Amino acid sequence: MNQYETVFILTPVLSDEQMKETAAKFKKVLTDKGAEIINEEAWGLKKMAYAIQKKSTGFYCLVEFKAEPEVIKTLETAFRRDEKVIRFQTVKLDKYAVEYAEKRRAKLGKKEEA
Template identity: 30%
Template sequence: MRKYEVMYIIRPEVEQEAVQAIVDKYNGIIENGGGEVSKTDVIGKRRLAYEINKIRDGIYVLVHFNATPDVVNELDRVMKIQDEIIRFLVVRDVVA
């Protein structure tokens, strides 16, 4: 398994309970695929660097996890079709 991190931005109008449900959903996708979540940080509402579809703010979430590339592909597929997610980025954590 490889180390990855994913940062995603949730729409600002989403309720706090729904934010936790979204975080649990994506952590569940990782864990159900055989991966393990090391750390999850809900950073909170921040101003975006630029407007995305007339949205100026977003709720940032950062997750560090270990998984296989198949789990990352599934996570990528699910995040693309989710309406609550504005943007996301999955990167492989390379230790020098």
């Protein structure tokens, strides 16, 4: 199993509840295919560098997971089929990126405790 990180941007016209439901739908696609979700983060509504589909903001979400390579094709098909998704990108993490992600999660965990 490889470790991956995917970031997707959802349309800003959604409510917080709809955004969470949509993110949960994509997590379910992963878990149904046998992926193990390591971390998820909702970065919230952010301004984009340039307008996409005449929208200048979007809800950013990050999901880190371990999965077989064929799961990525299923996930990206689900992204393309959902009209709420503006953009998405999935990256396979090498050993250095995995190490960095672990340090970043540990640092975020310490901030939340304080």
